[in-house]
Every structure is written in C-alpha cells, then in structure tokens.
Amino acid sequence: MTEIKPFRIDIPQADLDDLADRLARTRFTEELPDAGTDYGVPVSRVRELVEYWRDSHDWRALERRLNAHPQFTTEIDGQNIHFLHVRSADEDAFPLLLTHGWPGSVVEFLDVIGPLTDPRGHGADGPAFHLVIPSIPGFGFSGPTRERGWNRYRVAAAWAALMARLGYERYGAVGNDGGSLISPEVGRIDPEHVAGVHVTQIFSFPSGDPAELADLTEEESAALAHLQWFWEKMGAFNTLQAQQPQTLAHALADSPAGLLGWNGQLLAGQDDEFTVANIAIYWLTGTAGSAARFYYEDGHAEHPTEPTTVPIGLAGFANDFQSIRRFADRDHKNIVSWNTYESGGHYAAHEEPELLAADIRAFFGSLR
Numbered sequence: 001m002t003e004i005k006p007f008r009i010d011i012p013q014a015d016l017d018d019l020a021d022r023l024a025r026t027r028f029t030e031e032l033p034d035a036g037t038d039y040g041v042p043v044s045r046v047r048e049l050v051e052y053w054r055d056s057h058d059w060r061a062l063e064r065r066l067n068a069h070p071q072f073t074t075e076i077d078g079q080n081i082h083f084l085h086v087r088s089a090d091e092d093a094f095p096l097l098l099t100h101g102w103p104g105s106v107v108e109f110l111d112v113i114g115p116l117t118d119p120r121g122h123g124a125d126g127p128a129f130h131l132v133i134p135s136i137p138g139f140g141f142s143g144p145t146r147e148r149g150w151n152r153y154r155v156a157a158a159w160a161a162l163m164a165r166l167g168y169e170r171y172g173a174v175g176n177d178g179g180s181l182i183s184p185e186v187g188r189i190d191p192e193h194v195a196g197v198h199v200t201q202i203f204s205f206p207s208g209d210p211a212e213l214a215d216l217t218e219e220e221s222a223a224l225a226h227l228q229w230f231w232e233k234m235g236a237f238n239t240l241q242a243q244q245p246q247t248l249a250h251a252l253a254d255s256p257a258g259l260l261g262w263n264g265q266l267l268a269g270q271d272d273e274f275t276v277a278n279i280a281i282y283w284l285t286g287t288a289g290s291a292a293r294f295y296y297e298d299g300h301a302e303h304p305t306e307p308t309t310v311p312i313g314l315a316g317f318a319n320d321f322q323s324i325r326r327f328a329d330r331d332h333k334n335i336v337s338w339n340t341y342e343s344g345g346h347y348a349a350h351e352e353p354e355l356l357a358a359d360i361r362a363f364f365g366s367l368r
Contacts, residue, residue: 002165007071007082009063009141011284016059019256019283023054026257040236041261041268049260052272053280062277065110073141074165076158079150082106082141083134083162088117090128094195094364095168097159097186098133101177102291103263104347105140105281106133107274108176112349115357122354126361127368132171134162136178138290140281145290151301152178156185160193169193172364176200176349178294184332187310196311196336196367198360200348201320204327212326223322230321237265241295249289256283263288266346269319274350311367313337315359317344317352337363 031043069084084106087093096116100108109131115122116129135142137150137158159182163171172195175183180199187194205227206212216224231238240248251258259279267275282288311334316323318341328335339359344352 001075004072004074004165007073007141008067009071011059011063015284020054022256023050026050026255028257041265045264046257046261049264049272049276049279050257053256053260053276057273057276057280059280059284062107062280066106069113071141074162076161076165077154078147079137079145079158080143081134081137081158081162082143083132084113085166086113086117086131086133088128088130093117093128093130094368095163095166095171096129096131096360096364097163097171097173097183098131098349099155099159099173099175099179099182100133100136100139101175101179101181102139102294103266103278103282104177105278106135107277107281107350108347109133109349111353112357112360115354116360119357119361122357124354124358124361126358127365129172129360129364130168132163132166132168134159136182136291136294138294139287140285142287143285143290144287145293149297150294151297152181152185153189153301154297155182156189159186160190163190163193170195172196172198172367174198174360177346181298184308184310184312187312188304188308191310194310196313196364197308198313198315198337198363200315200317200346200356202312202314202323202328202332202335203321204324204331206327207330220324220326223324226322227324234265237262238295241292242299243296245289245292245296248292252282252288252292253286259283259288269345270347270350274347307331307333309334311336313359313363314339315348315356315363316340317346317348318342319345320348321346337366 069086071084073082098109138145173183173186180201183197187197263279312332348356
C-alpha cells in the first residue's frame with residue numbers, strides 16, 4: 001500500500017457532455033427584486049457563472065495545465081491521496097508541502113509553482129523549493145472519503161506520512177484556508193522533520209475572557225469587527241457543513257448551478273475562470289459532499305489545548321480574514337514572522353503570487 005502511482009487527469013467526455021446538458025437546462029430560482037446580496041449569492045451572479053462555464057470555460061485546457069505538472073496518487077491510512085510533485089531544477093531546493101482549503105483545490109497554487117521552484121527565472125532572489133501539493137482527502141482527485149474521522153489532525157498525519165514516503169527528511173508546511181488549519185498540525189505531529197509552517201491566516205479567536213478584550217488597539221478592534229461581520233453575514237457555510245453536510249450534498253451532487261451558488265459564495269470577487277475551475281473539479285470528481293464533510297469531522301474532533309511550538313509565519317492579505325496577534329500568540333508559541341499586505345485577498349497564491357512567494361522565500365530562507 002506504499003506504492004506511488006503516476007496520475008494523469010482525463011475526465012470522460014460523457015461526463016463533460018452530461019455537465020453541458022445540465023448547464024443548458026438550468027432552472028434558476030426566483031429572488032426579491034431588491035435582494036442584492038442580503039439573502040446570499042444573487043441569481044445574477046449564478047447566471048453569469050453558468051454562462052461562463054457553459055460557453056467559455058475550457059475543461060480540457062485546464063486538464064492540460066494541470067497535467068503539465070507531475071501528478072501521483074498513493075494510499076495512506078486507507079485513503080487515496082492525489083498530489084502534484086514539482087521538483088525544482090536546483091537539487092539543493094528545500095521541500096515544501098502546500099495545502100489548499102474549501103472551496104479551493106490544487107488550482108489555488110498553480111500560479112506560485114514557477115516563482116517557488118524557479119525564483120531566478122521569475123526575476124527573484126532567494127531559495128528555490130521542491131513542491132508537494134496534495135488534494136485533501138475528500139476533495140478533488142483524492143476522491144471521496146470512505147470513512148469517518150478525516151479532520152485536520154488525520155489529514156496532518158497523512159501529510160507527514162506522505163512526505164516521509166517521498167523521502168523528505170526536512171520540509172516546510174504552507175497552507176491557505178483549511179490548509180491554514182492543517183499545516184500547523186503537521187508541525188505539531190512531525191516537529192522533528194518540519195522546519196517551519198507558513199500560513200495566510202491564523203485562526204485564533206477570543207477565548208471568552210473579558211480581560212482579553214480590555215485593551216484592544218484600534219487595529220485589533222477593526223479586525224474583531226470584521227470577524228464578527230463575517231460570521232454573522234457569511235458563516236452559514238460553516239454552520240451547515242459542520243452540522244448536516246449530507247443534507248446539502250444531495251443538491252450539490254445533482255445540480256452544477258447549485259454547486260456554483262454554494263461554493264461560489266466564498267469565491268466572491270475572484271475572476272470567472274478561477275472560480276469555475278475550482279468548482280468544476282468538485283463537480284467532475286463528485287466530491288462536493290465529501291469535501292463538506294471535512295467541516296463536520298473537524299467540528300466533532302477533540303482539539304489540542306497546548307500551543308504549537310514549530311516556527312510559524314503569517315502572510316496576511318488585505319481582503320481576507322484578519323488575524324489578531326494577541327490571540328495567535330496564545331495558540332502558537334513560536335511566531336517568528338508576521339507580515340500583512342495592503343493588497344490581495346483570500347486566494348493570495350492566485351491574486352498575488354509573486355508577493356506570497358517572496359514572503360514564503362523570506363520565511364523559509366531565515367530558517368534554513
């Protein structure tokens with residue numbers, strides 16, 4: 001079960017034909033004439049995405065882009081694991097493990113592959129990296145999970161096993177979104193091999209102790225207000241997927257337009273191609289429901305109470321979750337880099353690939 005098999009994406013044409021037929025026959029919902037975004041993703045946005053997916057998105061071109069990079073599968077802990085493994089031409093390059101989140105996929109990191117594996121070829125100085133970019137179990141080409149318990153900790157253990165199977169004695173862990181939950185746990189599980197952890201969000205929240213909020217700075221208060229707004233206005237995905245993901249899964253498995261609406265809520269502001277490319281992977285691999293289960297599994301997991309100790313760095317971007325340092329210091333005792341930027345958003349590897357790559361290079365360059 002330790003075999004690593006080459007993998008190439010080749011979706012059957014019949015599946016693409018079925019998708020085209022479903023998109024052509026989309027039955028759009030009604031909405032109030034003055035709804036805007038108050039009730040969620042508006043019909044106008046779903047119409048735009050349906051039209052783009054139907055008329056402009058080229059799945060075979062996306063396949064070619066992904067297949068241009070070496071891909072593999074292997075079985076770990078009873079689960080199929082798909083991953084890109086892109087080695088730098090620099091044999092002294094340092095290995096990095098890059099983890100996406102929901103509703104993203106390995107597509108998140110395509111734009112940073114070049115800047116990280118070949119910095120000089122992209123006009124940058126600093127170290128080069130070998131990249132391992134897996135699909136989280138239950139997501140994309142890893143396929144659906146087949147049993148309970150695939151939370152962030154089990155994924156982190158699988159990632160440590162994967163890096164060992166690839167022969168990497170020392171490596172770094174990088175994450176975005178769900179990957180920012182998983183990557184610190186890779187460091188907790190495998191501290192003797194993980195040199196450091198780099199994330200785009202540190203999800204540390206107030207504990208409920210009023211003393212924690214007594215002397216917040218203006219910047220911290222604004223970040224906390226943004227967090228409160230997000231959970232009050234945009235938190236439905238987390239609540240539903242953490243409580244009853246299967247109830248939702250029936251609709252997501254049957255309707256590409258429904259999947260555009262649901263997954264598209266947290267791809268707001270992204271270009272149509274990036275949005276549809278990520279969502280198409282969920283549709284064509286049948287993993288919308290199993291990906292949603294990650295929230296249930298994580299919500300029912302027993303969470304550690306001790307802070308992480310492996311060096312960790314943050315690259316925070318303007319239009320994203322606003323990490324708050326005082327809460328982060330409580331949960332992570334070895335924060336060695338904390339940088340925030342006035343551009344970019346939740347998908348920084350796509351929106352600001354050069355800026356994110358530079359931050360990653362600086363962070364891991366300081367640890368080697």
